[in-house]
Amino acid sequence: MLVDDKLMTMKEAIxxxxxxxxxxxxxxxxHLIPFSAxxxxxxxxxxxxxxIRPTPDLIYDQMIAAGCAKKLIFSWAxxxxxxxxxxxxxxxxxxYPNKIEIEEYTHFAxxxxxxxxxxxxxxxxxxxxxxxxxxxxxHKIKVIECPYxxxxxxxxxPLNPDVAxxxxxxxxxxxxxxxxxxxxxxxxxxxxxKRVIVSVEEIVDEYVVRSDPNRTLIPYFVVDxxxxxxxxxxxxxxxxxxxxxxxxxxxxxxxxxxxxxxxKYLEEWVYGVENRAEYVKKLGAEKLMKLKPKNFxxxxxxxxxx
Amino acid sequence: MEYTRSELMAIxxxxxxxxxxxxxVGIGLPNLAANLAKRMHAPNLIMxxxxxxxxxNPSRLPLSIGDPCLVTGSQSVCTMFEVFSLYLQxxxxxxGFLGGAQIDKYGxxxxxxxxxxxxxxxxxxxxxxxxxxxxxxxxxxxxTPHEIRRFPEKVDFVTSPGFLxxxxxRQKLKLEGGGPVRVITDLAILGFDKETGEMVLExxxxxxxxxxxxxxxxxxxxxxxxxxxTEEPSEKELLTLRELxxxxxxxxKRG
Numbered sequence: 001m002l003v004d005d006k007l008m009t010m011k012e013a014i015x016x017x018x019x020x021x022x023x024x025x026x027x028x029x030x031h032l033i034p035f036s037a038x039x040x041x042x043x044x045x046x047x048x049x050x051x052i053r054p055t056p057d058l059i060y061d062q063m064i065a066a067g068c069a070k071k072l073i074f075s076w077a078x079x080x081x082x083x084x085x086x087x088x089x090x091x092x093x094x095x096y097p098n099k100i101e102i103e104e105y106t107h108f109a110x111x112x113x114x115x116x117x118x119x120x121x122x123x124x125x126x127x128x129x130x131x132x133x134x135x136x137x138x139h140k141i142k143v144i145e146c147p148y149x150x151x152x153x154x155x156x157x158p159l160n161p162d163v164a165x166x167x168x169x170x171x172x173x174x175x176x177x178x179x180x181x182x183x184x185x186x187x188x189x190x191x192x193x194k195r196v197i198v199s200v201e202e203i204v205d206e207y208v209v210r211s212d213p214n215r216t217l218i219p220y221f222v223v224d225x226x227x228x229x230x231x232x233x234x235x236x237x238x239x240x241x242x243x244x245x246x247x248x249x250x251x252x253x254x255x256x257x258x259x260x261x262x263x264k265y266l267e268e269w270v271y272g273v274e275n276r277a278e279y280v281k282k283l284g285a286e287k288l289m290k291l292k293p294k295n296f297x298x299x300x301x302x303x304x305x306x
Numbered sequence: 307m308e309y310t311r312s313e314l315m316a317i318x319x320x321x322x323x324x325x326x327x328x329x330x331v332g333i334g335l336p337n338l339a340a341n342l343a344k345r346m347h348a349p350n351l352i353m354x355x356x357x358x359x360x361x362x363n364p365s366r367l368p369l370s371i372g373d374p375c376l377v378t379g380s381q382s383v384c385t386m387f388e389v390f391s392l393y394l395q396x397x398x399x400x401x402g403f404l405g406g407a408q409i410d411k412y413g414x415x416x417x418x419x420x421x422x423x424x425x426x427x428x429x430x431x432x433x434x435x436x437x438x439x440x441x442x443x444x445x446x447x448x449x450t451p452h453e454i455r456r457f458p459e460k461v462d463f464v465t466s467p468g469f470l471x472x473x474x475x476r477q478k479l480k481l482e483g484g485g486p487v488r489v490i491t492d493l494a495i496l497g498f499d500k501e502t503g504e505m506v507l508e509x510x511x512x513x514x515x516x517x518x519x520x521x522x523x524x525x526x527x528x529x530x531x532x533x534x535x536t537e538e539p540s541e542k543e544l545l546t547l548r549e550l551x552x553x554x555x556x557x558x559k560r561g
Contacts, residue, residue, distance in 0.1 A: 108390040108438040127395055
């Protein structure tokens with residue numbers, strides 16, 4: 001069964017589904033961060049974007065530095081295990097290269113907001129945030145009285161991004177997406193967004209997906225664009241395919257501290273390459289080999305034939 | 307055996323964890339302390355990582371909280387929403403481990419901003435799961451180097467609430483979790499007054515005086531009537547710790 005022509009290049013997918021001024025959610029908690037899509041957005045010089053991620057990570061740091069962002073919605077803006085996101089800090093502290101508006105949550109609050117959007121409900125109650133100063137600065141988070149117990153509870157509004165972009169290990173050509181390892185916010189992001197772009201390490205035959213339907217996180221009819229692009233998550237990782245490039249995350253601290261070094265990085269690794277395939281070639285065989293894990297297979301399960 | 311104060315800090319934090327408990331592990335020192343406890347006195351410690359990994363058994367000490375080594379060989383992987391709702395909010399987390407740029411007299415933590423929120427002097431990463439953990443875990447351990455700039459009387463921004471302006475204030479809000487119980491630093495171990503929620507010096511590390519601790523604390527710190535000296539690290543604790551962090555990524559170089 002071949003559904004439609006979702007299969008396209010990243011360049012086509014971004015051109016078709018992302019527009020200036022859009023609200024974008026690029027999913028992936030440390031794992032499967034769609035760097036390739038972020039770089040393509042930078043290359044296409046998109047502007048005035050509202051960028052959403054619990055952890056902006058290096059990808060939004062790069063997009064902020066490239067001038068794509070108008071606003072950032074987030075809950076933890078650091079370089080995990082390393083320190084600051086320097087481009088984010090320059091934008092917030094000094095308005096460089098442009099001022100960005102921020103809307104700040106806790107992890108639990110932001111993911112609940114996204115889930116509320118995905119479920120199409122008016123708000124989501126959580127027993128967090130009360131007592132924190134976040135309440136003073138984010139007026140979208142409200143305290144209401146529980147209609148059943150009368151106790152105070154925090155609520156967050158539904159979040160429905162214009163576009164969700166995510167990377168996954170594999171999909172069939174219709175766009176039934178399978179993910180394993182840390183699944184983070186992938187499913188909520190896809191179901192909450194109006195348009196969905198998915199890149200995958202590999203396209204597999206439909207029978208591979210149908211042999212293990214429990215592993216399908218997102219069905220094809222939620223997906224608008226499908227891109228086959230190995231290594232699209234580097235320097236983030238894809239469980240079983242390649243490791244997180246921790247050396248680069250550490251190096252980014254130095255690169256991003258210095259505006260000139262950062263410009264040079266974008267020139268060389270983003271503007272200077274045509275697409276992800278060129279980026280991967282530029283990374284070189286030695287680096288790629290170093291990031292390849294040894295195989296460790298799960299044991300096949302029996303679904304039964306009925 | 308010779309040891310550094312940072313090593314003793316990690317070891318003292320590990321000793322706070324009991325066998326069979328469920329601990330919500332953050333990156334950095336908490337991760338080191340939890341992994342140390344698991345290899346020492348708490349083999350049945352359940353490590354839950356906020357990326358959604360339950361019962362991790364990492365082969366290496368990860369740089370990030372979402373490292374692939376946490377997944378391979380773990381007991382379960384769930385979504386980010388599930389880890390915060392079904393585990394943390396539902397009361398299934400015994401211990402939350404937090405750090406921060408500033409910790410105040412009542413155990414409130416700031417990891418958001420130094421200076422004004424709208425015009426920050428230094429913009430820090432923000433809450434992440436910190437605030438959620440502080441409000442929803444049964445008890446909180448705080449681990450941080452002991453410097454005066456990190457211990458102001460009142461934090462610039464309450465990211466993760468401790469006892470707010472005093473224990474009564476937290477009780478009034480009827481928050482789920484129990485709040486902070488210990489602050490473990492490279493100089494001392496501190497607890498909280500049962501009535502007021504104010505921080506109290508409970509134990510100084512060997513070679514550290516009460517005055518050293520007071521000089522590095524931004525208010526007139528109360529001292530417990532039965533002040534102790536922290537037990538020195540055993541050889542086994544030190545060797546296990548160094549095996550976990552051979553390059554000194556978390557603890558700095560020895561020497």
